[in-house]
Amino acid sequence: MNLQPSLILGAALLSSAAWAQPPTPAANPEFDTCLNTLRAPARAAGVRDETFALHTQNLAPDMSVIDKLNFQPEFRTAIWDYLAGLVDEERVAEGRAMLERHAETLARVNDKYGVDPATVVAVWGVESNFGQTFGKSPLVQSLGTLSCFGRRQAYFRTEFYATLRILQAGHIAPERLVGSWAGAFGHTQFMPSTFERLAVDFDGDGKADLMDSTSDALASTANFLAKAGWQSGQPWGFEVKLPQGFSTTGEGRRTKRAMGEWAARGLKRVDGSPLPASGSAGLMTPAGAQGPAFLVLRNFDAIYSYNAAESYGLAIAHLADRLRGGGVFSTPWPTDDPGISRAERREVQTLLIARGHDIGAVDGMLGDKSRAAIRVEQERLGHEASGRAGQKLLKALRGG
Secondary structure (H helix, E strand, C coil): CCCCCCCCCHHHHHHHHHHHCCCCCCCCHHHHHHHHHHHHHHHHCCCCHHHHHHHHCCCCCCCHHHHHHCCCHHHHCCHHHHHHHHCCHHHHHHHHHHHHHCHHHHHHHHHHHCCCHHHHHHHHHHHHCCCCCCCCEEHHHHHHHHHHCCCCHHHHHHHHHHHHHHHHHCCCCHHHCEECCCCCECCCCECHHHHHHHCCCCCCCCCCCCCCCHHHHHHHHHHHHHHCCCCCCCCCEEEEECCCCCCCCCCCCCCCEEHHHHHHCCCEECCCCCCCCCCEEEEECCCCCCCCEEEECHHHHHHHCCCCCHHHHHHHHHHHHHHCCCCCCCCCCCCCCCCCCHHHHHHHHHHHHHCCCCCCCCCCCCCHHHHHHHHHHHHHHCCCCCCCCCHHHHHHHHCC
């Protein structure tokens, strides 16, 4: 459903004014000048002048988003660390509880959009930890900043205008429209332009609300995947065993080959069973030929379109399999220092605090303070001072 902006009453604009007019920040002439240049294109994009004025008056830039713009963990974190934090026993248990709690809604979602409950819940779990972590950045501020500073300004301006149209249409209250530094928001972290294209009102209250309606969020996610080409009843792919000496050169997610061709080249499922007789798939080896290998089908591409990173897609797919009762990957990652779960990250933080390090709260998020303390401990232990926490560091800290 492509949502179109609707009129809102002048009274609603006035009632939001107190929230939209924070204390006057320090002057930033460059930002103010940029915002002024955005008024006309915003108007051409369907944002009324009074809407633009209301939500940008006294708006201050958040320059911290520029630092974050060039760092994305999906691309910079080792795959075994990335998955260890996203698909752990804690999240599997919580996901199964969500499947049970929202079974009726998920069944209706599956009936309408053809996307199975485990996949929808897996997206929910990875994106916001089942609604526990939405992000705290006001979208108007973060996207306004990214529209004026840093790279990809044209892209972020499109999202900035979409944010203003969402507020103009009254879908979400201004004070509730917060999310990630890059503008994704809600239970399943839609970008504003994606919200306008694909968000649905599944609970029938007249609004598509990804912040406060779990039903709307789950249905909107299924709608996204359906529009991305999800094939009902088909798997995303499966782990395979490569024959000795198999060359992966030139292979990848997008290089689809017939199952018969893969079988002729010696590929089998990890349990030794033959490949399906029909269909086509691409070979994905996120850690090289020595690590887990996967044949991925069209449904993996649909997941990939949600966030264009293969590690992200694999996290969603693997979590969905675990929610259905599947196990961990059969082939170990090619490292002698595997990643640690969120519970283990909290344990690392607790052990760092016990050693006198001031790292802030024990939250499982290994931020700058935690990494600095880890480097100190690694130097003391004679390890490489990388700031990375893996099983080797955890065991060493446990041993005192």
